[in-house]
Each structure stands twice: as structure tokens, then as C-alpha cells.
Amino acid sequence: MTNTTTKVAVLGGGSFGTVLANLVAGNGISCALWMRNEQRAAEVMNSRENAEYFPGFILDKRLNITSNFDEAIEDAELIIMAVPSSAYDTVCSQLEQRISRNTLILSTAKGIRADGFRLMSEVIQEHLPHNPVGVLSGPNLAKEIADNQYTATLVASASTEVVEASQTALASPTFRVYAGDDPQGAELAGALKNIYAIIAGITGSMQLGQNTVSMLITRSLAEMCRLASELGAEPMTFMGLAGVGDLFVTCTSPLSRNYRVGQALGQGKTLEQAVAEIGQTAEGVATLKTVYDKAQELGVRMPLVDGLYRLIYEHVEISEIITSLMTAQQATDVEHKVKGI
Ligand SMILES: NC(=O)C1=CN([C@@H]2O[C@H](COP(=O)(O)OP(=O)(O)OC[C@H]3O[C@@H](n4cnc5c(N)ncnc54)[C@H](O)[C@@H]3O)[C@@H](O)[C@H]2O)C=CC1
Numbered sequence: 001m002t003n004t005t006t007k008v009a010v011l012g013g014g015s016f017g018t019v020l021a022n023l024v025a026g027n028g029i030s031c032a033l034w035m036r037n038e039q040r041a042a043e044v045m046n047s048r049e050n051a052e053y054f055p056g057f058i059l060d061k062r063l064n065i066t067s068n069f070d071e072a073i074e075d076a077e078l079i080i081m082a083v084p085s086s087a088y089d090t091v092c093s094q095l096e097q098r099i100s101r102n103t104l105i106l107s108t109a110k111g112i113r114a115d116g117f118r119l120m121s122e123v124i125q126e127h128l129p130h131n132p133v134g135v136l137s138g139p140n141l142a143k144e145i146a147d148n149q150y151t152a153t154l155v156a157s158a159s160t161e162v163v164e165a166s167q168t169a170l171a172s173p174t175f176r177v178y179a180g181d182d183p184q185g186a187e188l189a190g191a192l193k194n195i196y197a198i199i200a201g202i203t204g205s206m207q208l209g210q211n212t213v214s215m216l217i218t219r220s221l222a223e224m225c226r227l228a229s230e231l232g233a234e235p236m237t238f239m240g241l242a243g244v245g246d247l248f249v250t251c252t253s254p255l256s257r258n259y260r261v262g263q264a265l266g267q268g269k270t271l272e273q274a275v276a277e278i279g280q281t282a283e284g285v286a287t288l289k290t291v292y293d294k295a296q297e298l299g300v301r302m303p304l305v306d307g308l309y310r311l312i313y314e315h316v317e318i319s320e321i322i323t324s325l326m327t328a329q330q331a332t333d334v335e336h337k338v339k340g341i
């Protein structure tokens with residue numbers, strides 16, 4: 001896609017899809033936002049407001065909102081996937097036989113499919129093996145993007161076409177799009193940080209100090225890097241926007257749904273109550289179990305993941321988990337250090 005870009009389709013009309021589609025339309029590029037619910041799509045199209053997610057946020061008048069899948073993707077040069085990871089198989093299979101091999105795909109979901117530990121780009125490639133794919137990941141709270149807060153993101157892909165098309169479609173004076181070449185690292189970082197955001201929400205509800213928050217973020221980063229480097233990703237990706245950038249924002253902001261799940265857990269609510277209360281996607285809940293199982297399988301040390309797993313699934317007291325995190329045998333050799341940082 002060049003500056004003569006003709007059309008972009010955004011699939012998924014929740015919080016992230018809505019703000020991304022609005023950015024594209026704001027750049028004067030023809031954009032269709034696909035929502036599966038016909039009545040909702042019509043309401044948003046008529047009112048120019050996605051009131052369920054962003055009451056008062058008026059959408060660009062050029063944005064087309066439709067529940068007609070074929071209409072949305074027709075002639076799109078770039079398709080932006082903005083449904084939760086649990087919906088990727090369904091939506092990708094809808095794209096099969098409907099798009100050309102040249103259509104570029106950008107994945108934005110921050111999850112991992114439990115079956116086979118599949119990253120979202122892998123799910124896309126299974127359904128659409130010939131299409132160039134990229135991933136977008138970074139500190140991107142949708143509400144802040146809607147509010148035009150200065151924001152940066154990373155688009156990582158083996159395809160320069162996908163990177164350039166995404167930059168053309170999304171970059172604006174308030175939204176900066178960096179290029180990366182480690183999609184696996186960017187995707188892993190985006191998915192893993194959600195687990196630590198839940199833990200940060202729990203500690204937030206306990207009103208612990210800034211030393212504690214800082215320790216949590218740093219230890220989280222080390223764990224993420226350990227698993228990712230074991231899986232073949234580049235540890236330095238975790239020093240950038242998709243790693244420490246996104247980890248910081250979701251571990252410190254109640255705008256993060258994963259953080260809010262943690263806050264609710266910290267207030268003594270059950271996981272089911274916490275998820276129901278948020279009412280939106282919190283990928284970290286499913287990712288926790290997927291990552292816990294993978295770490296066990298690979299023998300990767302992830303004490304924070306273990307701790308959250310024990311809290312949620314084995315109902316171990318939080319005080320006991322904190323004690324074990326603070327008093328575990330200290331490594332004195334370099335074996336436990338993360339390669340590359
Ligand atoms: N909201 C945010 O700030 C950010 C979200 N993300 C990621 O974006 C992905 C999407 O999340 P959000 O938009 O935030 O979630 P959301 O909960 O706000 O919206 C999800 C939307 O997807 C729709 N959906 C679910 N299953 C579907 C299906 N089978 N077919 C069509 N539509 C379906 C829902 O109806 C809903 O409108 C997640 O993986 C999230 O981690 C990434 C960066 C920022």
C-alpha cells in the first residue's frame with residue numbers, strides 16, 4: 001500500500017477496532033469497520049458514536065460501519081484484525097476464499113491460543129498461508145488513543161509492505177508507528193504482559209508502595225524475556241514499546257481491563273465475578289493457564305506466573321504467595337539471568 005491507498009477494513013467493533021478504524025478514516029483513507037451485530041452496527045453508523053465502549057467519542061464522518069462482512073472486506077488492501085484472540089479462528093476462516101493472496105493482514109490481538117500455543121499471526125497463516133502478515137503491539141490503551149493522547153506503537157513483520165501499509169493507514173500527529181522485525185517477540189510481549197497486569201491490579205488494590213510496583217514490573221520483564229528467549233524470540237524486543245512500554249502502561253493504569261480484573265480479585269471477588277464486572281476482553285485470564293502450562297513443559301522459571309496460578313486455581317492465600325516470592329532461594333550464578341539484558 002502506498003500513499004495512494006484505497007481501502008482498509010477493520011474487523012471487530014470493540015474498543016480497539018473502533019479507535020484504529022477511526023485513525024484510518026481520519027487519515028482520509030476509505031475504511032470499513034465490521035461489527036458482527038447488525039443492529040449495533042446500524043446504531044453506530046447512524047449516531048457516529050460507539051456508545052457501548054466510548055460514550056461521547058464522535059467518529060470520523062468518513063468511517064463506514066457495517067455488519068456486512070463481504071462489503072467490509074471488498075477491495076481492502078489491508079485488513080486489520082481487531083477481534084479477541086478467541087475469535088481469530090472463526091473470523092480467519094470467514095476470510096478464506098474471499099480475499100486475494102496480496103491482501104495484507106495486520107493482527108492486533110494480545111492473546112495466545114491454548115491449543116498448540118499458537119500466536120495470532122500463526123492462526124492467520126494457518127487459514128491464509130499466502131497472505132503477508134504483521135503484528136501491532138505496544139502501549140496502546142484504546143481510551144487514550146480516542147482522547148488523542150500522544151501514543152506510539154510497533155508494527156513488526158517480515159513483510160515491509162505490511163509495515164509501510166500500516167504506517168500509511170494509522171500514523172497521525174498523535175499516533176506514531178515504529179517498524180520492527182521480530183513479530184514473534186512483539187506478539188509474545190503483548191500477550192504475556194496481560195498476566196502481570198492482573199498481578200499489578202491485585203497489588204494496586206492492596207495499596208503497596210512504588211518500590212513494590214517497580215520490583216513487580218522488573219521481575220515481570222525478566223520472566224517474559226526468559227520464556228520468550230526460550231521460544232526463539234529476540235530479548236531486545238522486550239526493551240521496546242511492545243515489551244517494557246506495554247508492560248509499564250498496563251501494570252500502572254486502571255484503564256487496562258487486565259489490571260481491573262486484578263483489582264477485583266484483590267478485593268476478594270472470584271475470577272468469574274471479576275471478568276463479568278469488566279464485561280470486556282481481558283486476554284490475560286486465558287493466557288495465564290496457557291503460559292503456566294508452557295513454562296512447566298519447558299522448565300522455564302516463572303515465579304510470578306506460578307503465584308497467580310496458585311492464587312486463582314489452587315486458592316492459595318496471597319500472603320503465602322508473597323512470602324514465597326520474597327524468600328525463594330536466590331540465584332547466585334548467571335544461569336538465571338536473562339540473556340541480552
Ligand atoms: N482495548 C485496548 O486498549 C487494546 C486491545 N488490544 C487487543 O485487541 C483485541 C480486541 O480487544 P478489544 O477491542 O479491546 O476488546 P473488546 O472487548 O473491547 O471488543 C471485542 C469486540 O470483538 C467482538 N467479537 C468477539 N467475538 C467476535 C466474533 N467471533 N466475530 C466478530 N466480532 C467478535 C465483540 O463483539 C466486541 O465488539 C484483544 O486481543 C486486546 O488484547 C490491543 C491493544 C489495546
Ligand SMILES: O=C(CO)COP(=O)(O)O
Nearest residue numbers: 138139140141256257258
Ligand atoms: O493492551 C492494552 C494496552 O496496550 C490494553 O490492555 P487491556 O487489554 O488490559 O485493557
